């Protein structure tokens with residue numbers, strides 16, 4: 001059979017070869033100064049990038065094929081747009097000089113760009129997951145900063161865990177499906193890889209990091225190597241040998257941090273507000289960092305606050321020192337503000353993607369590291385002292401860059417103008433030739449005139465002949481033998497000499513040779529730097545930490561926040577606390593106090609709509625979180641007993657895409673909270689139970705409050721409209737009522753935003769509706785209906801609760817628990833178990849009915 005490709009033009013035949021190999025990618029095929037897309041790729045590309053779709057002949061007797069293209073020097077922006085939309089791109093480059101090519105120019109795919117591995121413009125990363133039993137083993141790899149971690153999480157915790165990272169792509173085994181919540185919530189691009197890929201990945205990883213077992217990396221099971229290996233192999237495969245610096249994989253340390261899950265992150269608007277605004281989030285308020293390294297660290301600690309009290313006080317001490325020493329802080333800010341992102345530079349340099357300007361930034365930043373060391377060295381806090389020891393001097397690299405690279409290098413590496421004079425003798429010579437052509441020729445002319453005695457001898461140039469020596473006819477008799485005749489004119493003859501040929505060659509090739517030599521010297525410099533990248537990476541971490549601390553100090557000083565006392569007690573005492581974000585955007589935020597202790601640790605906060613309940617409970621959670629970050633807090637005084645986790649159930653944190661109703665969502669959250677919370681946790685509940693009937697809602701919230709009090713003992717703030725709950729004060733251990741005060745003035749209600757002990761009087765819902773501008777007629781009718789409810793329905797409600805009061809007392813419940821605990825499960829037959837179950841059920845029914 002005739003090969004169809006033979007009928008294609010040779011170039012398109014080559015295209016087909018690569019497109020077959022990279023069928024899941026859009027193939028960017030380099031043709032001169034353009035990357036061209038053909039066939040379907042061209043149709044997709046033109047649509048996504050708004051490019052003109054043209055066509056070209058495909059070969060003899062064939063129809064024209066669609067095509068579109070982008071200029072290579074501006075391809076980055078197009079690539080970025082496509083990658084952000086989830087496309088994979090294979091870059092197929094010309095790998096030989098087109099002018100040297102004997103037939104069709106040689107091409108190769110030099111990189112595959114996927115959403116998770118594209119790191120030029122974004123800090124993106126990808127994860128690889130491997131499921132075994134109840135667990136997921138996972139690897140996270142960020143190519144822009146080289147971070148590489150492994151972890152093991154329970155199936156149901158996968159989403160929370162992944163959401164800690166900025167993941168654009170998820171690798172998974174062929175045949176397995178990732179949890180739909182992960183895809184919907186994180187909107188990641190899924191890449192499936194076969195078993196073999198995973199197996200070979202492990203081998204590659206072992207070799208790359210020279211390890212025999214996962215233990216060598218600090219992991220306790222070999223399974224960790226499976227996703228780590230696949231992630232590593234994927235990085236290698238997509239970067240085609242130009243893999244950026246990847247740090248040794250290490251276990252993700254979760255234990256040292258307060259647990260903050262995805263719901264808390266959304267509910268408390270930690271990184272962005274519900275409307276997606278960064279400036280209206282905790283991060284927005286705290287972000288006084290000046291470097292990418294500091295910004296990343298800030299985000300990390302917002303999601304991973306410190307758990308350990310000693311660690312917190314170390315950070316606090318450093319922050320406090322910078323709050324007090326404003327001059328020093330200003331100096332640090334001055335140094336930091338001009339620093340490049342060392343972590344990203346490390347990646348670009350190790351992937352051989354660094355431009356001369358990147359190297360220049362590295363030099364300047366390394367000199368600034370020296371300045372930082374000096375400044376930090378004069379500070380007294382323990383943390384700063386540790387930093388000085390760990391911050392390595394890389395001045396020798398900076399000096400080497402300074403010796404070799406010019407002070408204002410061009411963007412591109414191959415255009416020359418990179419290397420300083422004096423670095424390389426031959427380069428200097430070539431430059432002299434290039435810059436002094438006229439002078440050299442004049443000198444040569446002078447020399448020949450002297451040698452031959454022909455004073456009219458001229459050295460000239462034309463495009464056809466190149467350089468020549470011209471002698472007028474009368475002087476031809478003086479021409480020496482080594483002059484070779486080139487051309488005869490009417491009045492003169494033109495010659496060439498060996499020496500002039502050499503000079504010509506030197507002059508004509510000078511620029512391209514200069515460029516080659518400069519490139520070579522630049523590559524050598526890059527290689528020298530490569531050898532020190534680990535040190536640069538370590539320094540980057542410390543710079544990030546300094547930036548983090550100065551940012552907290554800057555915020556604290558600018559906003560007049562105070563240092564909280566953080567200890568291992570149970571209490572939370574906040575005097576005149578404020579919501580850190582609302583405070584920043586409200587002119588007169590009313591501060592409130594919080595006093596939680598062993599006697600009063602479940603606070604029920606009632607009050608009308610709009611009275612400030614939600615803001616208050618979030619404020620407490622945020623102050624506790626800030627305190628664990630080592631930050632100062634918006635309050636007059638604060639004493640925070642440390643927490644192991646913050647849990648929130650706040651409606652706005654719902655992940656609606658999951659296809660579960662609001663109420664079901666709420667119950668799922670509560671269930672997982674009850675499973676994980678301990679007596680060291682902080683629980684924030686906002687209007688639990690409002691997504692179902694009032695009776696069910698009240699019943700569930702009451703039962704939940706009892707459960708938290710009896711079984712968990714966690715510090716809890718619960719905002720509710722169910723005034724019926726306030727009956728629990730005095731009956732259930734730890735429960736205390738508070739309300740947000742309002743005053744009724746004339747016909748309206750005025751919100752005071754002050755938290756007072758005791759329960760609220762009424763809910764004023766209709767009043768709020770009136771303030772929102774609902775028609776007067778509707779408001780009056782609502783008042784009538786409300787009055788009729790108050791006549792009839794309340795007794796009904798009270799009745800319900802009288803009945804529910806009759807339910808189980810603490811003593812009765814303890815008796816039942818004792819009964820269950822006394823069962824010797826190992827020695828119970830199935831029949832005995834069933835009988836026991838029936839007996840227990842009967843007992844519970846009797847207790848509930850008061851029999």
Ligand SMILES: Nc1ncnc2c1ncn2[C@@H]1O[C@H](COP(=O)(O)OP(=O)(O)OP(=O)(O)O)[C@@H](O)[C@H]1O
Pocket residue numbers: 582586588589590591607608609610611612613614615616719753754
């Ligand atoms: N302490 C405060 N000082 C000043 N303004 C406040 C304070 N607390 C809340 N507010 C303002 O009041 C508005 C309503 O607050 P919030 O949503 O907390 O009320 P709520 O009682 O939870 O209302 P609802 O029951 O309707 O959810 C907020 O948008 C905020 O701007």
